[in-house]
Amino acid sequence: MHVHRVAHVGDDDLHVPVERLVVQRDAAHPGEDGSLKRAVVLLAVGLVAGCSSPAGSVATRGVDVTLSAPPPPVIEPRATDDDAGARHAEEQHATGEPALPPACPREPPLELESPPWASNDALLGMVADPSKRVGSASIGRAARGALYGGVELAESEGIVHAGGYAWGTANSVRALERAVRQVRACFPDTPRLFVGDLSREHGGWLGPHASHQAGLDADVGYFYVGPPLWYQRATAKNLDVPRTRLVLKTLIEGGNVEMIFIDRSVQNLLRRQPNEPTSDDLLDETWFEGPLRREAIIRHAWGHATHFHVRFKDPDATALGERLVQLLPAAHPLRRVFPGTAKR
Numbered sequence: 001m002h003v004h005r006v007a008h009v010g011d012d013d014l015h016v017p018v019e020r021l022v023v024q025r026d027a028a029h030p031g032e033d034g035s036l037k038r039a040v041v042l043l044a045v046g047l048v049a050g051c052s053s054p055a056g057s058v059a060t061r062g063v064d065v066t067l068s069a070p071p072p073p074v075i076e077p078r079a080t081d082d083d084a085g086a087r088h089a090e091e092q093h094a095t096g097e098p099a100l101p102p103a104c105p106r107e108p109p110l111e112l113e114s115p116p117w118a119s120n121d122a123l124l125g126m127v128a129d130p131s132k133r134v135g136s137a138s139i140g141r142a143a144r145g146a147l148y149g150g151v152e153l154a155e156s157e158g159i160v161h162a163g164g165y166a167w168g169t170a171n172s173v174r175a176l177e178r179a180v181r182q183v184r185a186c187f188p189d190t191p192r193l194f195v196g197d198l199s200r201e202h203g204g205w206l207g208p209h210a211s212h213q214a215g216l217d218a219d220v221g222y223f224y225v226g227p228p229l230w231y232q233r234a235t236a237k238n239l240d241v242p243r244t245r246l247v248l249k250t251l252i253e254g255g256n257v258e259m260i261f262i263d264r265s266v267q268n269l270l271r272r273q274p275n276e277p278t279s280d281d282l283l284d285e286t287w288f289e290g291p292l293r294r295e296a297i298i299r300h301a302w303g304h305a306t307h308f309h310v311r312f313k314d315p316d317a318t319a320l321g322e323r324l325v326q327l328l329p330a331a332h333p334l335r336r337v338f339p340g341t342a343k344r
């Protein structure tokens with residue numbers, strides 16, 4: 001059993017109670033509506049070094065090669081790996097992007113799904129039509145909320161469910177999948193990563209968690225040395241530091257993480273060690289909480305030595321959730337039900 005700290009102290013006073021929200025089970029599936037607006041958020045630059053094609057070597061036939069001496073060779077500047085690295089470094093310097101080891105292919109930036117803009121009537125029509133993909137809506141708050149149009153995190157070669165519910169907003173799920181892909185691209189033979197609860201398909205209470213209600217929370221295992229484990233205390237002996245660092249780094253640099261809960265003992269294993277040289281593999285020290293960084297991304301919370309908890313931020317899904325809540329009384333498939341009371 002573990003308990004999760006709530007994101008914002010004192011935000012229990014919802015403007016609109018949504019914990020009893022009932023959502024019809026016809027949420028459409030992602031990616032079926034080509035009209036979806038997609039905002040490509042360039043959070044990272046890929047390696048854009050120019051590929052220098054080898055000098056053309058076209059064989060000439062039937063040419064009298066005795067007519068003249070061969071022309072002097074034309075020496076064209078060719079892009080070298082050093083050049084590419086320098087350009088990449090310049091771009092990174094210009095954009096403030098951190099570097100990854102050059103041998104490690106970088107995952108493309110997250111393509112964040114943005115729900116389509118629509119008038120209220122159009123939005124209600126889309127919600128009422130199961131064939132329409134409205135987009136993910138995170139309704140209410142993590143500790144008192146619901147999820148509409150969520151996406152289920154699938155098991156894959158890199159991800160194994162630890163049991164539980166694996167629904168989240170599309171952007172949250174994509175970010176998790178991307179981070180695991182990045183680790184597997186950099187480290188061959190990476191074991192599958194256990195992922196615990198996200199949210200129920202339509203969100204709502206999910207014990208024993210306090211949060212996990214609105215599609216923005218996920219419990220994720222650490223990478224361990226040896227076979228994959230779930231819910232094992234991470235220690236200096238069993239924690240796979242490089243892989244765990246990279247999955248966290250990729251999540252954070254993906255740009256849609258609000259915070260990550262990690263037990264302080266595990267934070268100390270993941271931080272730069274006293275004699276460890278500086279490298280791009282390290283996590284940014286400012287990401288960790290400290291006396292002057294209480295609002296840092298990586299924070300201590302009791303119960304998170306066996307897994308970490310990531311709270312995503314998904315402003316578009318939250319905005320759509322707010323709109324749906326406002327429209328709920330008129331929305332056919334979405335209705336607010338407050339058992340035992342006639343209040344609406």
Ligand SMILES: [Zn+2]
Nearest residue numbers: 004218219309
């Ligand atoms: Zn959790």
